Amino acid sequence: MTKDARWKQDFPKIGIRPTIDGRRKGVRESLEDMTMNLAKAVSSLLSENLRYPDGSPVECVIADTCIGGVAEAAACADKFAKAGVGVSITVTPCWCYGTETMDMDPAVPKAIWGFNGTERPGAVYLAAVLSAHAQKGLPAFGIYGRDVQDLNDPSIPEDVQEKLLRFARAGMAAALMKGKSYLAIGSVSMGIAGSMIDPDFFQEYLGMRNEYVDMSEITRRVEEEIYDPEEYKLALAWVKENCKEGPDNNPAHIQTSREKKDKDWEMVVKMTQIVRDLMVGNPRLAELGFAEEAMGHHAIVSGFQGQRQWTDHFPNGDFHEAILNSSFDWNGIRAPYLVATENDSLNGVSMLFGNLLTHTAQIFADVRTYWSPDAVKRVTGHELTGIAQNGLLHLINSGPAALDGTGEQMRDGEPVLKPFWEITEEDKNNCLKATSWRPAAVEYFRGGGFSSDFLTRGGMPVTMSRLNLVKGLGPVLQIAEGYTVDLPEEVHDKLDQRTDPTWPTTWFAPNLTGEGAFKDVYSVMDNWGANHGAICYGHIGADLITLASILRIPVSMHNVNADQIFRPRAWGMFGTNDPEGADYRACQNFGPLYK
Ligand SMILES: C[C@H](O)[C@@H](O)[C@@H](O)C(=O)CO
């Protein structure tokens, strides 16, 4: 199979709009070079720092001329539409005519950098055009450098760079998901509301489609051999060599035979191929006579119901969920495919946000247990210290934690999760070595299968997020930044044995602020909106907040420093003393991006 059937269309581009004072015979001419150079500098900054999901640099398109009035604004809009621009950034060092030069496309996230200078009033334009954006209901991000620059200084100050990059990362995440689908394989898992797909949410807030296939489609493709048989051989051999089977934890009388386990391996490998092909298609299938199946469902994220109808009879989905979510398989190191276990589409969306912002693999987990320091002491005799001193959350689920979540990839001697293009063979092999595949708990999974078992290395900055839907309100996002934690081996073992030790564990200590939901670790658990969370490497809370504001999803809970929060300027019009309340009011007022 071609390794990446996914990226058939061109990626969206970032459009840069240099706006200028339209007065000829002096003013405009004196500003042309400076203005165009600002646009070029922003273009270089973004292309050097941001990448597409395939690892290639983000492409920028600059308007053909500076924009001094509506004719040039329209020419720019035309160029951007033809070039597939998904995000726009307006730059200017000077006064320009607000409503005559502004970007009017309601579905394109927008920012404006108004140069902080004295010779020409860039900040005055910034304020004027942002007032127009508010008045017209087209929210835009305002970027105003903290320190005055000289007019001929083409550099981008660090604070401006940070805001340009934060906006562009989030804007591109929104643009990249637009037009893609969430593929539900199966329906509702064990009454989990997140697997009741809400198509209005996907359509209006994310610009996405919903695709649905019954799990019987997997049976059909297995039985009719609708997968690449050569890849299957390669995959099975790779799995035998790289995926070591761990001990069977089932009571002896229900353990399955060696023969059944070997059959399960064959089945779970086929399931992996089939789920991937369902998501993104596979040109090899057309060569094999399956042209329709070769097309796929254009899915950027999917969910697999599994429990219970499938898993009561067939091997569970843990293998395909874990491998597809990882940054590697038998075809080598590649971008993760996102698969939400239990078809929890809302956790799938949280994974999608994390992945599009960082290009790293995501850890999907049950937010299973709050362990207070006292409870840990009582059960193990161990005193929690350091970042764990206030207690821990046990993140654990059968299934889809990416193997990258072992924390076995290294950068400067520190454990990290890398975008796939930075992952080395050694990183990959270490992730595989740190994972064992335990025969599934048969009382839960009557059909057998294998669950990935690993323990995430401690000391990594991570962000757990979760999208929730509330009737009458709509979607809200919650965000908890914190760290993964190492426990002494015997302490981990004791705590792990009390749950299901065949599943991957991440010990998580959220950063506390002493207030609200972050008063203590218990409060984080107590305020979590659902049974699942999506865990992303890095402290990406600020980027998530910016993305949520682009999509008009209010943030109900976060522990991000106030000075990192960057939302469209109009949010301040809904109150400045209470940013959380203002966020709710602004999101409600403007409504979903694609309505
Ligand atoms: C085996 C169980 O049914 C688990 O899958 C269950 O605890 C969950 O993961 C619920 O989200």
Ligand SMILES: [Mn+2]
């Ligand atoms: Mn679960």
